Amino acid sequence: MNQDGVIVLFSGGQDSTTCLAWALTRFARVETLGFDYGQRHAIELRARLRVLAGFRTSYPEWTAKLGEDHLLTLDVLKQIGGSALTDAVKIEMGTDGLPTSFVPGRNVLFLTAAAALGYRRGISDLVGGMCETDYSGYPDCREKTIAATAEALSLALGQRIEVHTPLMHLDKAATWRLAEELGGKTLVDLIVEETVTCYEGDRTHRHDWGYGCGVCPACQLRARGYETYRRS
Secondary structure (H helix, E strand, C coil), X not given: CEEEEEEEECCCCHHHHHHHHHHHCCEEEEEEEEEECCCCCCHHHHHHXXXXXXXXXXXXXXXXXXXXXXXXXXXXXXXXCCCCCCCCCCCCECCCCCECCCCCCHHHHHHHHHHHHHHHHCCCEEECCCCCCCCCCCHHHCHHHHHHHHHHHHHHHCCCCEEECCXXXXXXXXXXXXXXXXXXXXXXXXXXXXXXXXXXXXXXXXXXXXXXXXXXXHHHHHHHHHHHHHHC
């Protein structure tokens, strides 16, 4: 086990919840960090607290490792705007070949803020749920982008910054399986009931895989992955 601390970028969604469980099996002290950036699906900010409460209730062996939860405001992304995740924009393919849900620079900004917070708290390891296997084509989810960002942050802060991305090469079905391997059916059930992945933040429509509109790209990925996971 790594005896150092780690900060998990924790949105309250399926991927970051799985990453939180992953970190708790590997690090002695795990802090969580969420971001309020004016996202339309801000309901995920409340989901974060429900998921953390679920971890503390269901996994006493992890509770002692769970450290402080942080929430940072990065409304500069809302001010820049132009994304379906921050503005009243239809989710569709844009003229640049990327979905209109792409928020330019979001993951780089998230990692920069997380690294700066870690610097103040004596933590140089970060965990993020970025994935280039089953994703919407966002360039800031690619392994090369994350590696380059970690290198730049290491130079900028004068210390090693390591970004762990346990989901980078997993599809959504494999992410469901990893959650089960880490926390059993209890964790899978917690993800289904409490996490928010839907870009619309829909908590009115309940599916086998959880709550969501069922139409947006995030819901479609989650649903297909769950169906494959259940069949395997």
